[in-house]
Amino acid sequence: MLPLLIISAYLIGSISMAIIICRALDLPDPRTQGSNNPGATNVLRIGGKKAAAATLVGDGLKGFVPVAIGQYLGLETQALALIALGAFLGHVYPIFFGFKGGKGVATFIGSLLALSYFAGLAFIVTWLFVAKVLKISSLSALIATLLTPLYFYLIDGDIEATFIVGILCLWIFYTHKSNIKRMLSGEEDSIKS
Template structure:
């Protein structure tokens, strides 16, 4: 049952909101426009605020529903995190789009909200403070995500659980590696 649920979580991740929204609103393939990414940021550039919000919410709901589903089935906290990892992998490397998906941020945010709201609220606070200081949502978000395993550790979650959360963060940082290099080279 667990393996099937993790596979379903991956498949849910492969449903690319930005791709669907751009097809419906413009009749075009988002992968051939703007940055070519299927995520909310590119959808926002191409479709405006409405496209950004629809894509971000749709992608966030994937993570939220997958983790809530794992809770509903009574899976352990570790399996809930593994389902989040699976949905994020599905979003970043969707088989439906030849393994070229989004960056996984909204999907991870939705899943982290469903996992435990207290660490999530601290994470959001850290990102907001960092954004005010750094004036870059990319850097604020990535540094904020890096703090998430430590936040869980401070809430007395086990080391294995914190390590699984770290895998989610590592996936996001890996997916953003080119963006981060580009932003760092502009700052220097």
């Protein structure tokens, strides 16, 4: 059953909400505008707050729903973390869009909220605090991501699941490598008020 749930999570994750919402609202393809990334931050640049919010919620649900289904079926935390990994990989490497997807933060947050609500909440609070102080979305995501395995372990105590969450967090750093380069050169965009 677990392999089927992981594959299903991957397929759900492969549905690009940014592309679907931009098409529905007659906006440019997010893969060809702004940062060329099909994620909520880029949709904000090209389509405004409502389109970005819809993308954020949709991408979050892609992570939340598969993990919540696994919970409903009574799976253990390690299995749920593997389902979260499947959804995340679907978002980053979507089979329906040439394996070129977004950076995975919203899908990760959604799966984290289902996996460990308080760890997910800690991620969100950290992101909001850092964003308020430093005004850089990608840096806020990376700092929250860096702290997430610690949050997860302190709240859940499952070392195997924490290891899988740690892999997800490392992958988020990998998907943000271009942002990290821009931050180091002082070229990363700040959050507009």
